[in-house]
Amino acid sequence: MQEKAANKSPVFAGIEAGGTKFNCVLATDTNRILASTKIATTTPDITLPQVRDFFREQEKIYGPIQSIGIACFGPVDLDRASTTYGYITSTPKKGWSNQDIAGFFKREFAVNIGFDTDVNGAARGEFVSGAAQNVSDFVYITVGTGVGGGVFVNGSPVHGLVHPELGHMQIPRKRDDEFSGNCPFHGDCVEGLVSGPSIEARWGCTADTLAEHHPAWVLQAHYLALMCVNITLSYSPKLIILGGGVMGQKHLFPLIRQAFQQLMRGYMLPDVPLDQYIIPPGLQDRAGEVGALSLAMMQAD
Ligand code: ADP
Ligand code: ZN
Numbered sequence: 445m446q447e448k449a450a451n452k453s454p455v456f457a458g459i460e461a462g463g464t465k466f467n468c469v470l471a472t473d474t475n476r477i478l479a480s481t482k483i484a485t486t487t488p489d490i491t492l493p494q495v496r497d498f499f500r501e502q503e504k505i506y507g508p509i510q511s512i513g514i515a516c517f518g519p520v521d522l523d524r525a526s527t528t529y530g531y532i533t534s535t536p537k538k539g540w541s542n543q544d545i546a547g548f549f550k551r552e553f554a555v556n557i558g559f560d561t562d563v564n565g566a567a568r569g570e571f572v573s574g575a576a577q578n579v580s581d582f583v584y585i586t587v588g589t590g591v592g593g594g595v596f597v598n599g600s601p602v603h604g605l606v607h608p609e610l611g612h613m614q615i616p617r618k619r620d621d622e623f624s625g626n627c628p629f630h631g632d633c634v635e636g637l638v639s640g641p642s643i644e645a646r647w648g649c650t651a652d653t654l655a656e657h658h659p660a661w662v663l664q665a666h667y668l669a670l671m672c673v674n675i676t677l678s679y680s681p682k683l684i685i686l687g688g689g690v691m692g693q694k695h696l697f698p699l700i701r702q703a704f705q706q707l708m709r710g711y712m713l714p715d716v717p718l719d720q721y722i723i724p725p726g727l728q729d730r731a732g733e734v735g736a737l738s739l740a741m742m743q744a745d
Contacts, residue, residue, distance in 0.1 A: 454510045454744065457499050457553075458736030461485075461516040461545065462562060463537050463589070466495050467733055470502045470509070474573055474737045478506050487539045488548075496552050512549050513558040513739025515565020515732055520545075522560065522603045530559045536628065558739030562732060564601040566687065566725075567594030569735035574726030575685050583681045584725070585610060586688035587668070591635040595679055611635040615670040621663070637667045640690050656695050664690075665699030672700065672722055673707045676714070687725040697722065 453472040460467035462485060469480040479502050483494045503509060518535060521528045530546025546559040560568070567584035570576040576584070576596070584594045593610030595602040602608055612633045617625070623646045625636030636642055643651040647660050654660050672684055686700070701718040714721045725731055 452507075455502075455506050455508075456737055456740040456744070457509045457512040458733050458738075458740055459495060459512065459514045459516075459549075460562065460565060460732035460736050461514055462732075463517045463535075466491060467736075468495055468498050469733045469737060470499065470506060471737050473741065474569075474734045478502070480733075485537075485540075488543045492545070492548050496549070499553070509553055509555055511556045511558065511740045511743035512553060513565075513736040513741070513743065514546060514549065515560055515562045515568075515736040515739065516545055517562050519606060519609070520559070520561055522607055530557065556743035558736075558743040560601060560735075560739060561592070561594065561607050563592040563594040564607070565594075565735035565739065566731040567596055567601060567685075567735065568738050569727050569731035569733070570685055570725055571596060571599070571735075572738045573734055574731055575723055576683055576726075579683050581679070581681050582683035582685065583610070583675050583679060584685045584687065584731075585671070585675075587638060587640075587686060587690040588688035589640055591639050591688075593675070595681075597679070610671070610675065611639075613671055613674055615667060615674070618663070618666065634667060634671045638664055638671075638690070643690065651690050652692070656693075661693065661696060661699060665696055665703050668696070669700050669703035669707055672704050676704075676708070677712070682714075682716075683720075684722050685725050686722060687728075687731065691724060694724070697724065 455470055458469045464485055466483045470478045481498050485491055519533045521531045521533050523529055532540050532543045532545055534541050546557045550557050570584055576582045580599045582596050586592050591611030595608050614633055617632045625632030626642045626645045627633045627636030640651050701722050727734055
């Protein structure tokens with residue numbers, strides 16, 4: 445919802461920096477959006493100034509930005525003590541490796557910057573106003589062009605050494621599965637077996653065109669259930685949220701829960717019905733921008 449009138453409340457900028465587009469929002473809080481735009485991710489020299497110019501224009505209308513939150517594709521450096529904090533580090537996306545994203549906006553706007561991974565941003569969105577509200581420990585997974593995951597423990601995202609990369613978890617490939625996976629690094633990691641492009645490479649058509657009773661989905665559910673088993677055993681989350689384009693296939697959820705139950709073999713099953721444990725996002729495609737705005741608001745003086 446856009447608010448046209450000039451605004452007197454403090455304004456925050458949220459940037460959902462993705463490999464395809466930068467989703468930019470200006471808001472007074474996570475649900476009061478003043479202005480938004482999407483800017484194509486081309487090269488840093490073009491995209492970053494375009495994002496800056498959008499926010500500069502908005503500042504003329506709504507007043508100075510208080511702080512900026514960035515949920516960024518990566519891998520990124522989240523270590524505040526590091527000389528490359530706020531950088532995209534070694535991404536396969538051409539031209540974007542070793543780019544100082546947080547620093548660019550810090551220099552341009554001279555405000556506090558919140559910076560996290562894109563999936564931690566989406567997880568934060570679900571935490572502040574989606575399916576994980578009041579849930580201190582949960583995992584958010586996106587199954588789309590790639591597979592990524594954000595892990596919240598005690599109400600905070602896990603960063604650790606770098607940040608979790610759940611999409612590259614290694615799982616056993618079915619003995620009769622001859623598809624070797626399409627992850628450029630690992631072949632048949634989770635991403636290599638279940639991402640949208642992987643489905644396309646395996647079956648020769650895009651995931652959204654596969655019929656509900658196509659055998660692709662039982663296989664897809666098996667691998668996603670294996671991932672959920674490993675997540676459950678590793679982090680003991682109270683909730684696993686599965687989002688992203690491929691999870692638009694809602695019939696996957698019962699298949700995944702059924703496979704999860706079978707794979708766990710009664711060992712440490714969650715104390716809640718599985719349809720309340722492995723669930724879709726509450727915010728759908730708004731999770732990332734809500735999370736980015738929330739990151740910004742956390743940085744406000
Ligand atoms: P991204 O991961 O690039 O942010 P998405 O989460 O939308 O974007 O994921 C895009 C991938 O999801 C593509 O590979 C696309 O084929 C697949 N996809 C999009 N919509 C659907 C759908 N309804 N059913 C199955 N696959 C879908
Ligand atoms: Zn991989």
